[in-house]
Amino acid sequence: MKVFSDPWVGHPGLNRMGLHRKRLKTAQAISRFRRAQTVRVRDADEQHLLDHGFVAIENFLPTDEFAAMEAECHGAAEAAAQATAIPEKPEVWGFGDSDRHDWGFDRFDGSTLNRFIKPGPLAKAFPRNPRFKRLARLVTGKTMSPRRNWLYQTVNGDEAEIPDQQREFHRDTFFNCMKYWYFIDPVTEDDGPFVYVPGSHKLTLERLDWEEKKAQSAVEARIAKNRREMTGSFRIEESEMEAMGLPPAQSYPVPGNTLVVANVFGFHRRGDAVPGTRRLALYGNHRPQPFIPFGS
Ligand SMILES: [Fe+2]
Incomplete structure (x- = not known):
């Protein structure tokens, strides 16, 4: 569990004894051990991912394969739009509920619409790409399950009206986990490109101290019954x-046919965007159980 509303994770006594610190260090050691069992760095992109916590690989698929993928994904996005018009605004403020449909589901983060569309055959097969599989293992020591894979359309909303929590710097959880975006359409600075702090995936002493401080506040929030602050996805200020x-x-505007892989234990956020702009990517969230020592 990552959330501090959990009675064990947020236990005051255990945290005084250093529970959070120990969870971080153990999870870190286990992911390193799993990586050693499954993959060795082979090229500059893989080294970049290990050293900096993310990598953007342009021209990831050969031109003809990309063209076929692009056609399939555009077709799926259009079919979803035909079936369900893109909603203008969320009904509730904050991290909205999923609105399910035959083609997938819509969910708002603040004013940003996330449309998750069931992948077609080419998109579905993407996580089996051998180069991609190696990158997933480099971060977690585990192969990514293709079930956690979506065609993902982002429609940027008006920040001034309803803020989107994904635009604040944060890390997703307390161990190495991976997200990827294989961009079908190009992403410009206006479209809300991915923003990452290079090297922030490393568990340094400074990071451990910061983590402990945040865990302490989350434990206090639990005692005070302040739900929002009990989250395990700690937020961070630029000054910190x-x-x-x-x-x-750094922000990463990229051309289409670019694969972005990130270790989201590092600090990141969704970039600022012009309202109404869109992004279309294959997307997956690979967050294997942190305490299983066997790689796969
Ligand atoms: Fe995140």
């Missing part, structure tokens, strides 16, 4: 990152 000696964040 600077104090930890981390470099400035």
Whole structure:
């Protein structure tokens, strides 16, 4: 579990004894052990992912394969739009509920619409790509389940009206886990590109201290019954990152046919965007159980 509303994760006594610190260190050691069982770095892109916590690989698929994938994905996005018009605004503020349909589901983060569309045959097969599989293992030591794979359309909303929590810097959870976006359409600075702090996936002493401080506040939030602050996806201010000696964040506008893989234990956020702009990507969230020592 990552959320501090859990009675064990948020236990005051156990946390005083260093539970959070120990969970982080154990999970880190296990993912390293799993990686050693499953994969060795072979090229510059893989080394980049290990050293910096993310990598963007342009021209990932050969041109003809990309063209077929692009056609399939555009077709699926259009079919979904035909079936269910893109909703203008969320009904509730914050991290909305999923609105399910035959083609997939819609969910709002603040004013940003996330449309998750069931992948077609080519998109479905993407996680079996051998180069991609190696990258997933480099982060977690585990193969990604193709079931966690979607065609993902993002429609940027008006931040001034309803803020989107995904646009604040955060890390997803307390162990190495991976997200990927294989962009079908190009992403410009206006479209809300991925923003990542290079090297922030490393468990340094400064990071451990920060983690412990955040865990302490989350435990206090649990005692005070403050739900929002009990989240396990800790938020971070830019000044705190600077104090930890981390470099400035970078945003990654990319052409179509680019694969972005990130270790989301590192700090990241969704980039600022012009309202109404869209992104279309294959997307997957690979978060295997952190305490299983066997790689796969
Ligand atoms: Fe995230």
